[in-house]
Amino acid sequence: MLHTDRSVTTRPSSLSSLRLLLEQLETRAPLQEEARQAILSLSFEVEEVGREHSLLHQSEVPQRFCVLADGLAARCGRTPEGSRQITAIYVPGDMPGLSGLMLPNAVFSVCTLTRCKVLWVSVRDLRQTLKHPQIMEALWRHSLVQLSMAWEWEVSIGRRPAEKKIGHLLCELAVRLGAVNGSKFSFQLGMTQQQFADACGISVVHANRSFQTLRHAGLIESHGDWVAVTDWERLATWSEFDQAYLYRAPA
Amino acid sequence: MLHTDRSVTTRPSSLSSLRLLLEQLETRAPLQEEARQAILSLSFEVEEVGREHSLLHQSEVPQRFCVLADGLAARCGRTPEGSRQITAIYVPGDMPGLSGLMLPNAVFSVCTLTRCKVLWVSVRDLRQTLKHPQIMEALWRHSLVQLSMAWEWEVSIGRRPAEKKIGHLLCELAVRLGAVNGSKFSFQLGMTQQQFADACGISVVHANRSFQTLRHAGLIESHGDWVAVTDWERLATWSEFDQAYLYRAPA
DNA sequence: CGCTTGGTTGACCATGTTCAATGTTAGTGG
DNA sequence: CCACTAACATTGAACATGGTCAACCAAGCG
DSSP, X not given: OTTOSEEEEESOSOOHHHHHHHHHHHTTSOOOHHHHHHXXXXXXXXXXXXXXXXXXXXXXXXXXXXXXXXXXXEEXXXXXXXXXXXXXXXXXTOOTTHHHHHSSSOOSEEEESSOEEEEEEEHHHHHHHTTSXXXXXXXXXXXXXXXXXXXXXXXXXXXXXXXXXXXXXXXXXXXXXXXXXXXXXXXXXXXXXXXXXXXXXXXXXXXXXXXXXXHHTTSEEEETTXXXXXXXXXXXXXXXXXXXXXXXXXX | OTTOSEEEEESOSOOHHHHHHHHHHHTTSOOOHHHHHHHHTOOEXXXXXXXXXXXXXXXXXXXXXEEEEESOEEEEEEOTTSOEEEEEEEOTTOOTTHHHHHSSSOSSEEEESSOEEEEEEEHHHHHHHTTSHHHHHHHHHHHHHHHHHHHHHHHHHHHSOHHHHHHHHHHHHXXXXXXXXXXXXXXXXXXXXXXXXHHHTSOHHHHHHHXXXXXXXXXXXXXXXXXXXXXXXXXXXXXXXOGGGGOOOOO
């Protein structure tokens, strides 16, 4: 199992991954027992995917629905010249192909940023659960939060200087990964600087220099896959980060 | 009536504005007669609003729901330094405050780009119509298309040079306004170069120079409020514009 | 050890910004 | 009809941010 790029496990013993999806939905709308069961009884496959592997191809009509269980994935756009723009980052519990559930075909592709564990659910089965209006509502709300994140990201890409783009993205990921815990904390991210650059619309070299600026300013420390935030309040303020747009329940 | 900035008309004789909303929904999901009637029997107010006026304030909990009937409006983000980033442009038939219908509070503000005619519908009444699953589905799909547009916009802002940003935006607006008609056509836009700059994340001066490049390249002509496209295919190709992300019915 | 991947550096260059002035046009009141 | 005004478009010069290229370093792994 160690060095294959993709390995599939069918029907793993534990349901914990579907619970992740359920929790995600319940943060967006209350579900009644029947709706809950409809989610938990979905059948699925688990797959381990290596970094920078495609999860969802552009223009394909999806037959199976992806739930990210572990790792980070990203929605990628490309220009004809070959440069990549990451337009959304997915964290565990997210559904990278949610749009494809309701729109005719995918227009963007999704690929992994790190090693990932993903759940594959049948699109047909999932569509069945939409007859519970609460599930539909939860998914709709989830989509709207994605939209809100996209808007905030546009502000970042369009109007902030490179160091703040990086800082803002770090803040967003820290919150979404549930890593924020007091003023000092650290978390494993596993993204390369190239991936940060692609997300922020800047070059690798500049991403590298921006990280250095953040480090020299004493806002973060980073060694390898780990990022340590030394003063959360200062980092957030300095990066113009206000988590309201993430619509998280007040802890 | 001529020079007031805002003027309200209650219950105008014609329902044509609600029909606009209905058409918008029906492009996203088929509606049965009952659902159709639920939309058409919504009560509403019409308001005329001057350019650069606020339609929706940040952090306010909306009591009324906005449908744009005429003109252009935009979702605006701001950085503390005061620069503005337009994150979405709304055309007639769009619902600038759709997120506010399902999420607790607005995080972005919306303002008009040109003189606008807007319909105000009660949020409570509109929420009533959501018991028709088809309406919920149509609104959800509409939200997903907004998301798709946001993603494409991120690619544009993050990775394209200024002239292509402008060209791409022109293409998107031409399609969304239904102005595209053969290879040569013209349409009234009414946006200032400052607004284009704010949408593309560039400075006014650079927006101006980009327009000049487009004109000198023979891709567009523009005089005042009007834009004339002289060779649609060439403009679209050159701007890397592919309308798939707009999910429009194949004409 | 040598290979590969990702991080770091410096020099040079390009794209885009800022500031400040000047045109241009449409609307306004005399 | 004509100044007068306001808003927008256009221009040039100086400058800044960020990109490109190419080299080098460091860690992990066979």
